[in-house]
Amino acid sequence: MSPEEFRRQGHAAIDWIADYWASLDELPVRSQLAPGDVRRLLPASAPEDAEPFDAVLDDLDRVVVPGLTHWQHPRFFAYFPANSSPAAILGDLLSSGIGAQGMIWATSPAVTEVEQVVLDWFAEALRLPEAFRSDGPGGGVIQDTASTATFTALLSALHRASGGEARVSGVGGTQWRVYGSTQAHSSLVKAAMMAGLGEDAVRTIDVDPATQAMDVDALRDAMAEDVEAGLRPVMVQAACGSTSTGAMDDVAAIAEVAREWGAWLHVDAAWAGVAAVCPEHRDHLAGVEAADSFVTNPHKWLLTTFDCSTFWVRDRKALTGALSILPEYLRNAATESGEVVDYRDWHPQLGRRFRAIKLWAVLRTYGVSGLREHVRHGIALAGHVADLVAGDDRFEMVTEPALSLVVFRLRAGDEQTLAAMEAVNASGEAYLSHTTVNGVAAIRLAVGSWRTTLADVDRTWRALQEAAVSHG
Amino acid sequence: MSPEEFRRQGHAAIDWIADYWASLDELPVRSQLAPGDVRRLLPASAPEDAEPFDAVLDDLDRVVVPGLTHWQHPRFFAYFPANSSPAAILGDLLSSGIGAQGMIWATSPAVTEVEQVVLDWFAEALRLPEAFRSDGPGGGVIQDTASTATFTALLSALHRASGGEARVSGVGGTQWRVYGSTQAHSSLVKAAMMAGLGEDAVRTIDVDPATQAMDVDALRDAMAEDVEAGLRPVMVQAACGSTSTGAMDDVAAIAEVAREWGAWLHVDAAWAGVAAVCPEHRDHLAGVEAADSFVTNPHKWLLTTFDCSTFWVRDRKALTGALSILPEYLRNAATESGEVVDYRDWHPQLGRRFRAIKLWAVLRTYGVSGLREHVRHGIALAGHVADLVAGDDRFEMVTEPALSLVVFRLRAGDEQTLAAMEAVNASGEAYLSHTTVNGVAAIRLAVGSWRTTLADVDRTWRALQEAAVSHG
CATH class of the missing domain: 3.90.1150.10 (Aspartate Aminotransferase, domain 1)
Structure with missing residues (x-):
């Protein structure tokens, strides 16, 4: 594709999106197709010879649109909406065009530094604790999803609680326990499964039937009982805005209990956290000052094209301690100077795209x-x-x-x-x-x-x- | 941003990319900036009031471009290049515009079905085993990175080897062993750390000094010795194209050894696998027919904007068995019918964007x-x-x-x-x-x-x- 052709097709793709949005109101929100209906419209093999890009655009209308449930439709009210916005779409487009990898600072410094600044901006806008800022011992990073944030929080918690032993010899020597309410997101159990603890390691705490918020007395009793039985509490998850009903756990009260046993406190505010941009909706985060980690998703309610899950930790050493690996081919002077952050050590993946542009935009x-x-x-x-x-x-x-x-x-x-x-x-x-x-x-x-x-x-x-x- | 404004700014963003590419040849490939140089150019806080999108574009030139190491530069030869291409960029743009979530089939059927078809196309183009196709017991999925593919391969291996016990009660009861050569990608050790086995669970096997390929006799001896000592081999990783020198392990020979002990065989062809589109460069995948899982990254050499790591398994039940969770709010008739695939159960994340469009394009x-x-x-x-x-x-x-x-x-x-x-x-x-x-x-x-x-x-x-x- 020549530069002229890219401009032409790029403008056509932009126009396709504008037209798609304009058409949404007339489309059924939920796809009306049955399993296999989309597949049947596609050829069995990739084409041997090149097709024009217009053919892809045509097939979007013919094959894809009828098979979509339209998440950007104005009458999409299911799950939690994941909203795109013009600014985020264009921000992400620019990231694709730049095509830089930010796995370490040295591979493209702006990818890391813009992300640090934007996460500081956003932490301030949500009035998150100073400790989460990048100029102290903590810091923020964009994860793909809150599931990954919860998983990395658990790995950090295991690293801290085991004194670094877990990454070396595994999690097997101790009977770890993880706590969340019966309303905690399913990713908490998935995290425990992936981290090698198993689903049985998650103890679910009952909720108040009226508010659906965690019964903190029940948490206190459960933790005491577990410790008595020789189990070791490693992490407590507080949900600010549960998936089922938007229930708000009492973070401050939970923090106090978690602290008694030295457990990591992870606050999952995936959906509701962004509401803290409004001073009158900051209440539900009261107590977040005591959290070890916190996640909220601009890719849900805050207009930022998926994926953009903003995650902060109070002490980044626990996180990088759990995840860092430095092979020879990634050694470099900047990393060795200690002056920079290498985001590769903040998540499971090595490669990472310039996701900060869309949130910045x-x-x-x-x-x-x-x-x-x-x-x-x-x-x-x-x-x-x-x-x-x-x-x-x-x-x-x-x-x-x-x-x-x-x-x-x-x-x-x-x-x-x-x-x-x-x-x-x-x-x-x-x-x-x-x-x-x-x-x-x-x-x-x-x-x-x-x-x-x-x-x-x-x-x-x-x-x-x-x-x-x-x-x- | 009004629809007209989106068109105008969208065209401007496309033009910015075309101009950026045209300018690359004149730019230093590696950023000339020092740590902190980008940060210093940015304000301390997010703006209270809206700024025009043009201001973001201006700052890309002023703040971002000097801080980039240009991965799309024609003289970027470091690591493995991660190439973007016009078609992939526009494909990903369309995905952002559609903004659909494909976590389960029911949330937007086309997201799942186009991905299944495109992965079948690509498996055929690489002449991967029939068993990897979506119409049998296996199937393919787009992961974000090969690190995640390797991690999910390990979780699948643990699920199979433990008879489903690992997801329930954790990995602690058995002394698991994972094998790869000294040249295996660092993500293998990271996967063992994340899965709760610890880095000590990875036994690195020496390579032939000339080819840097795994010494398969050494693998055989190591596994026999470990079994003798009461350890349990769970996965062997063969590297087709190591990161350091592009070394090619002998997959067929490794497969034979892995089979003796019932270990999962994961083939990491992250960089080199895509070369199999050429019949004359298919040789290095000989033996892949015996693999339990296979990964290659179109986002490296095959022109597909990051992230796009294509991953196949021979038996998807081991994968979904390790990762599936079904909370009430995601229950639906299509899932219960068993007629569809829910990709949420194929990776750590729940949310997923329509990544297949870019590979399709x-x-x-x-x-x-x-x-x-x-x-x-x-x-x-x-x-x-x-x-x-x-x-x-x-x-x-x-x-x-x-x-x-x-x-x-x-x-x-x-x-x-x-x-x-x-x-x-x-x-x-x-x-x-x-x-x-x-x-x-x-x-x-x-x-x-x-x-x-x-x-x-x-x-x-x-x-x-x-x-x-x-x-x-």
Whole structure:
């Protein structure tokens, strides 16, 4: 592809995206296809000879778009929305064009230094502890996902608790214990499995039925009981904004218990943490000052194209101690001087792209004030949904609204609740997901997109009401 | 950003990339900056108010470009080049624009099905075993990096060897052993550390000094000795194209030894595997039919923007058995039907972007014939470098050329070799990296970029000759 051809096709790709966004409102949110429908439209083998790029664009419309559930659709309310934005898309495009590897400082210094600065900026915007800043013993890094952040937090915790022994001779000598509430994200158990502890090493702590937040007294009892039995607490995870209902654990109270046993405190605020850009929504992070590590995902609610999970540690030595390896071909003067950070030692992967550009672009083109406005918009729309639920006797709230997440159900029962949701999803009008709270089925409606309007919420609510007539 | 503004800024970003590429030839390959130089140019805090996107583009020129080591530069020969290409960049751009999550089939079916088809295409183009195809018990997936592929291979191996016990109660009950040559990539040791086995669990096997390939007799002896001592072999890694010298382990012979003890055979062909698109460069994969898993990175030599590491397994049940978790909010009819693949269970992360688009775009816009041409171009240029080395008495080859990698040194000694390389790197004329082979220092020159010409290689060689005068 010549430079002229790249410009032409590049402009066409940009225009394709603009047109795709413009078309979203008319498309069913959830793909209407059945398993195998996309595969069937594709040839069995790669072409022997080159095809023009236009053929790829044509196939996006013909093959891909019908097979998409449109995560950028204004009526996508399922899971937690993962929002892209123009600035982030272009930031990531520039990263692809630069094509630099930031595995160590020396392989492309700007990749590391821009990331350090942007993570400091973002830590300040969220009012995270000073200890997380890159100019002290801690620091931040962009991980691909919160799952990886939780996993690396656990590896750091094992490194610290074992005095460096775990990386040398493994985790087998000690019966380690990891704690999270019954509402902790599934990645906590996955982390324990991957780290060689096994799922049995995770002790799940009950929650308060009303708030779904961890019962801290139960945590205290569990840890004491485990220590008594010869087990060794290594990490406690506090969830700020659980996936199911957006429940907020009491970080300060959990920190106190974790400290008693010297356990690492990891705060998983993957979805809700970004709301702390608003001073009035910073409360749920109270106590984060005592955390050993913290993660929140700009790639969920904060307009930054996946993947961008921002992760901070209080003491980067525990993290790099768990993960560093220096083969001969990566030795260099800058690393040996100790003046630089080599991000390769901060995550499982060696290679890393210049992910900071997209977050830098988002922080700058929205400004912190613009991000506050975005967060407040989502919370206001969720409040409106809560009002709608309160105004219709057939529905009831299951938990209090948590930021931009509303969890509700049909009073008629579980089957009716799930059937009504499925009817809306199948119609393509909107897309919602479900959960189970205290044993009953519930519908989750999470607002995230900057394109979602009051009209989108009202239209979704009308669809639910109609479904309630048929299924309620 | 309005749709019109997105089009305008998107076109500007595309043009910035085209201009950046056009400027590369005039830029020093290695950044000339010192630690902290980039940071100093950035403000201390994120802006309160929105800035125009143009300001980000301006800062790329002012702040970022001087701090880059230019991986897309035609005279970047260090490490293994990680090449971007127009088609891949635009493919990844489209993925950002679509912004869909493919964690499970149901969250956006096309993300999963296009990836399955493209991995089948690519397996066929490399003539990988039928068993790796998605329509049998195996299948392929795009991982972020080969490090992650190796890690997940190890988790799969542990799952199989423990009969599923490892994921439940951890790896502690057995003294597991992992094998690779002294030339295996550092990610093998990192995988053992992360999986809870510790670095001591990796037994490194000596290599043949001439070829740097694993001494398979030494492997056989080591495994027998370990079993005798009560240790349990769980995985053997064969390297096809080591990082240091491009050494090729004998996969078929290793497979036979691994099979004796029921160990998982993982083939790491991260860099060299893609060369198998050329029938005449398929030899080094002989024996891959017996592998349990295989990885090669289109994001290195095959023009696909990072990250794109293609990974296949013979039996996907071992992989998903090690990694699957199904929380309530992800339950869905398609998963329960067993008709679909949920890629979330194929890697550590839960979230995943539509990475297949970029590989799809590369395979289509180059065609398999175009990819062969690209690989042959790199190998021919490396052959030219070998001729230049042979033609200058001050230099000598350290190992035979391996595909597009040439490893050589100054006869004068280690210090002189490293000083000459550093002189070239510091000048910005070209960028090379070093290694140690059989205890002596050597320069690695790896050709990868589609923009590298014979003139670039000659110019680099002249710079090395001049440096040899000063340092030899």
